[in-house]
Amino acid sequence: MKTKLKTSTFVTIMVIAVIVALYTLAPFFLVCINVFKNANGIVADPVSFAGASVRQLMTNLSNVINNSNFSFWYAFGTSALITILSLILLALFGGMAAWVICRNKTVWSNAIYMVFIASMIIPFQVVMLPLISTFRDVGNFVGLSMLQSIPGIVFAYCGFGGAMTVFILTGMVKTVPYDLEEAASIDGCSYEGIYFRIIFPLLRPSVVTVTILNGMWIWNDYLLPSLMLGQNGKVKTLPVAVQAFVGSYVKQWDLILTAALLAMIPMIIIFLIAQRQIMSGMVEGAVK
Amino acid sequence: MDSIHPVRKVLSPLFLIGGLALLGASLAMDCMGGGPPPFYQYRGLILIAGILLFFAGLYLFPTLTHHRDIVNVIFLFPLLFTFGVTVIIPLLLGIFYSMTDWTGIRYTQFVGLANYAQMFHEVSFLWSLLITVLFVVFNMVLVNLVGFALALLCTSRLKGVGFFRAAYFLPNLIGGIVLGYVWQFVFNNVLVKVTGASLLTKTPSAFAAIIVVYIWQYAGYIMLIYVNGLVTVPGDVLEAAAIDGANAFTTLLRIKIPMIASTITICTFLTLTSAFKQFDVNMALTNGTGSVMDFMGQYLSNGTQMLALNIYNTAISKNSYALGQAKAVLFFIILACVSLVQVRISNSKEVEL
Numbered sequence: 001m002k003t004k005l006k007t008s009t010f011v012t013i014m015v016i017a018v019i020v021a022l023y024t025l026a027p028f029f030l031v032c033i034n035v036f037k038n039a040n041g042i043v044a045d046p047v048s049f050a051g052a053s054v055r056q057l058m059t060n061l062s063n064v065i066n067n068s069n070f071s072f073w074y075a076f077g078t079s080a081l082i083t084i085l086s087l088i089l090l091a092l093f094g095g096m097a098a099w100v101i102c103r104n105k106t107v108w109s110n111a112i113y114m115v116f117i118a119s120m121i122i123p124f125q126v127v128m129l130p131l132i133s134t135f136r137d138v139g140n141f142v143g144l145s146m147l148q149s150i151p152g153i154v155f156a157y158c159g160f161g162g163a164m165t166v167f168i169l170t171g172m173v174k175t176v177p178y179d180l181e182e183a184a185s186i187d188g189c190s191y192e193g194i195y196f197r198i199i200f201p202l203l204r205p206s207v208v209t210v211t212i213l214n215g216m217w218i219w220n221d222y223l224l225p226s227l228m229l230g231q232n233g234k235v236k237t238l239p240v241a242v243q244a245f246v247g248s249y250v251k252q253w254d255l256i257l258t259a260a261l262l263a264m265i266p267m268i269i270i271f272l273i274a275q276r277q278i279m280s281g282m283v284e285g286a287v288k
Numbered sequence: 289m290d291s292i293h294p295v296r297k298v299l300s301p302l303f304l305i306g307g308l309a310l311l312g313a314s315l316a317m318d319c320m321g322g323g324p325p326p327f328y329q330y331r332g333l334i335l336i337a338g339i340l341l342f343f344a345g346l347y348l349f350p351t352l353t354h355h356r357d358i359v360n361v362i363f364l365f366p367l368l369f370t371f372g373v374t375v376i377i378p379l380l381l382g383i384f385y386s387m388t389d390w391t392g393i394r395y396t397q398f399v400g401l402a403n404y405a406q407m408f409h410e411v412s413f414l415w416s417l418l419i420t421v422l423f424v425v426f427n428m429v430l431v432n433l434v435g436f437a438l439a440l441l442c443t444s445r446l447k448g449v450g451f452f453r454a455a456y457f458l459p460n461l462i463g464g465i466v467l468g469y470v471w472q473f474v475f476n477n478v479l480v481k482v483t484g485a486s487l488l489t490k491t492p493s494a495f496a497a498i499i500v501v502y503i504w505q506y507a508g509y510i511m512l513i514y515v516n517g518l519v520t521v522p523g524d525v526l527e528a529a530a531i532d533g534a535n536a537f538t539t540l541l542r543i544k545i546p547m548i549a550s551t552i553t554i555c556t557f558l559t560l561t562s563a564f565k566q567f568d569v570n571m572a573l574t575n576g577t578g579s580v581m582d583f584m585g586q587y588l589s590n591g592t593q594m595l596a597l598n599i600y601n602t603a604i605s606k607n608s609y610a611l612g613q614a615k616a617v618l619f620f621i622i623l624a625c626v627s628l629v630q631v632r633i634s635n636s637k638e639v640e641l
Contacts, residue, residue, distance in 0.1 A: 010445070021455040024504060027470050028480060038360075046478045058326075089366075096363035102306070104360060119375055121627040123565055125599050126620040129613050130378035130385060133392060142316050144332030159374025162367045175638060192359045205615075216304055217472065220463030222568050239465045244467055253473055260466050267461045275454055277391070284514045286558055287551075 031257050031264070035060055060258040067255070069248045072262050075241035080266075082150055082225075082237060085275055086156045086157035091207045093158065094165030097118035099195050101166065103181075110208045113170065116163040123222060124160070131156070148233050153225060159225075162212045168213075168285065173199065208258055212274075212281035219267065238263050246271040292350045298469070303345030310338030357523035361386070385610060386617045392609035403614035411586045413615065416598040419495065420564065426499050427506075429561040432555055434503055435510030440540070441509065443518045468572020471501045475573075483590060491578035491591030499593060501569055506562065510555050517551030519546060550634065558629040565597040576601065595614060595619055 031050060034042050038059075041051030045142040065072045100211060101109045106250050132147065135156075139146035146152035186193050230242055245259050271278055314335040317328050327334065346358055372569075386403055407413050442453050459467065476486045476496055477505040487493040521544055529539050545552070563631030570576065570592065578591025593601070599619060 013441065013444055013446055017446055017452050019437065020441070021452055024456050024459055024508065026473055027467075027504075030474060031470055034473075043477065046473075055299075093366040093370075097367040098362045100360045112364070115376075116371070119371070121624055122379060123373060123596075123616075123623050124621055125565070125596055126382055126613075126616040127375060127378040128614070129392065129603050129609055130381040131374060134373070134378055134381065142314070142332050143318065143336050144335070155370055156374045158367065159370035159372075162371045163375075166367065190354050192363075195363070215462065222463060222465045222571075225606075234304075239463050239568075242469070244464055246572075254477065257470060258471060260470050263466045264462050268458075271454075271458070271461050278461075279453070279457060279512055283512050286509075286513050286518065286554060 010282050011105055018255075024280055025244070028264075031261050034253065035261050038252065039252055042257075044251045053259075057258075059256050061262075064245075064255055064258045064262065067245065070241050070245040071236070071261055072241070072259075073109065075236045076262075076266065078150065079219060079238040081156070082153055083215060085150070085154045086161065086218050087211050087257045089158050090161045091152065091211060092209065094162060094169050095200055095203055095207065097194065098166050098169035098173050099199050099242055103171050116166050119163045128223065128227055135228070137284045147228050148230065148235055148287075150235060153228050156224060156228065161218070164285075165210050165214065165223070167205050168210050169203060172203050176202050208277060208283050209281040213285040216278075216282070231232050238266075292352065293423070295346045296515040297350045300345050300348040303341050305345075307340070307342030307345055310334050310341060312338075313347055314338060335620045375621075383617055386614040390608060390610040390613065392603070392607070395610070399610075404618070406611060407615050411584050412588050412590050412593070413598060415583050415588055415604075416590065416593050416595050417581065419592070420595040423495070423499065423502075423566065424560055424563045427502055428556060430499065431503050431506050431510055431515070431559045431563075432552070435555065436514050438507060438511040439514030439518055442515050442592050455513070458508065459505045459507045462505075466567025467501065467505060468569045471497075471569075472573055484524055487577045488574055490553050490624055494574050494578050494592045498566075498570060498573055501573060502563065502566065505569070506559065508561055510559060512556055513558075514551060517548035521547045540565065553630070553634055557626070560626060564623065564626070565596055566594055567600070570594045570597045571600075 028045065033052060034046055034050075036052035036054065036057045037055055038051070041056075044051065068094050097112075101113050131184055135146040135152060139152070144152075146155065180198055181194050185191075189197060220239060221237075222243065225237040226240050226243065229240060231238070231240070231247075236244065242259055242263050246256050249255050311567060313327075315330045317331045322328060343362055347362060349355075349358055351358075385395065387400055388398050438456055442449055442456075446452065472488065475488050480486045487497045498591060525543060525547075529543050534542065574592045576590050576593030576597045578589075578593075580588040580591045590598070592600075595615075596619070599612050599615045603609050606612075
């Protein structure tokens with residue numbers, strides 16, 4: 001029974017919705033108009049188009065992209081590489097671990113699962129300081145640079161993301177009927193083949209969820225890369241680069257806002273492409 | 289499947305021995321602190337190669353009865369290893385370090401609970417603790433109210449729901465550092481025309497500003513979870529309520545809210561823990577600055593410094609690693625208690641259903 005809304009109620013709801021949308025989008029709008037201006041123009045009038053020109057945008061962009069403190073393409077590439085590598089490894093290793101944990105009902109697998117679940121409450125702050133010193137000491141000892149390197153940071157993300165990944169994927173593995181594995185085994189599929197040929201393809205919906213959750217976190221993470229890579233180290237991720245850039249150009253809003261825009265654009269593009277998946281993935285992750 | 293390929297009988301021991309040899313060689317060079325020049329430089333890579341070769345040998349091990357166990361171990365190893373090195377070992381070390389005079393590099397003596405005693409004598413830390421609790425309480429209430437209101441808005445008969453949902457959710461996509469600077473611009477250059485002086489200069493208004501930014505960032509996410517809960521409320525129940533003469537407000541209070549009680553629990557704890565861990569926005573927006581004239585008889589300059597930022601600054605900026613670590617352990621204990629309460633509550637809810 002869908003009663004028709006009264007026109008006045010409908011108008012009220014629409015007005016509220018539009019006002020809230022204006023509020024949530026206002027900062028983005030402000031960034032977008034001010035990157036077309038120079039520093040004086042921004043300070044003079046930050047809310048209108050006065051003084052905006054495409055040529056100024058080009059100047060701002062080239063100033064920021066070529067800036068040695070920001071080096072946009074390099075930071076972007078580093079962030080992308082770290083995120084993609086971590087996501088692939090987490091999905092692969094997480095799925096493997098989830099499957100083994102789920103299909104072997106032993107004391108060990110149960111204990112491992114419990115440790116993973118319990119570890120999800122550990123905040124990063126309590127492990128960050130010893131983590132850095134451990135990575136530095138172990139790295140020095142075995143002769144691998146684990147702190148200022150991309151493999152080191154990917155390693156850390158695999159460790160930190162592991163618990164949640166296993167948790168969500170275990171839930172999915174449980175729904176796959178065991179008969180399927182038995183049938184494959186009778187047909188001559190090897191034990192590890194069962195995972196790669198049968199289970200992993202069936203995990204796809206959950207792998208998407210996990211990838212979205214981990215991806216949002218890794219791409220936007222600031223604290224871990226800033227500690228591991230250093231504020232002004234050779235390797236930089238995008239958030240670290242923004243921080244370093246702002247630190248060196250206090251109040252130069254034309255440059256800072258352009259840098260912020262550049263840092264936001266990749267995520268917004270991905271959101272526009274995969275809006276539905278991202279929103280449902282974020283909800284699923286929270287509800288579980 | 290029933291027979292073992294002869295190649296495996298040859299390759300497996302070869303790989304196992306080769307892997308162990310590489311492992312041994314690289315560890316020997318580590319311990320001696322030297323070795324043949326080209327090899328010593330690449331001893332890390334030799335170590336990795338040794339581990340990989342060892343696992344290849346293990347995988348090819350000519351056995352039928354134990355093949356499953358071997359694969360199980362190989363499948364579990366990567367995640368358990370990274371997890372152990374990045375989470376478990378640092379956690380245990382951290383708890384230990386918090387009771388020593390650790391400098392971030394080494395420690396000389398065990399000091400017991402001295403660091404814990406010291407932090408409770410530090411007025412600026414108590415202030416951080418206090419405003420973090422305030423921040424958490426404000427946010428828990430406000431983010432949930434705003435998120436729930438937005439969810440009601442998005443489940444009502446609205447034109448263009450998809451657009452509004454996406455617009456409300458958008459802030460959640462951007463990292464806290466970038467958001468913090470964008471909002472710093474908004475407060476210092478745009479809103480300043482209305483407010484006179486920037487809101488970020490005075491401690492109470494700067495604190496309110498952080499709350500506003502946080503709600504702006506987080507409410508859209510909470511809204512999505514509430515929407516997810518609200519759409520599970522069965523249509524016939526709402527219909528029955530309407531027939532019985534319930535108005536919109538009664539329906540909301542008597543039917544919708546009780547039916548999504550578990551969602552409310554989830555959102556409450558989600559906002560609680562994430563507000564408690566708030567770091568990025570705090571750092572980028574005010575960096576913890578703000579003066580407090582008199583708190584427990586002291587002048588403070590860290591008026592908006594939340595707990596997470598206080599820990600970071602204690603260790604990184606002030607270089608007192610042991611003290612920072614002790615604060616972090618307290619931080620962990622508080623979060624662990626909150627999580628235990630949450631588990632308790634959601635378990636008791638499940639029984640009711």
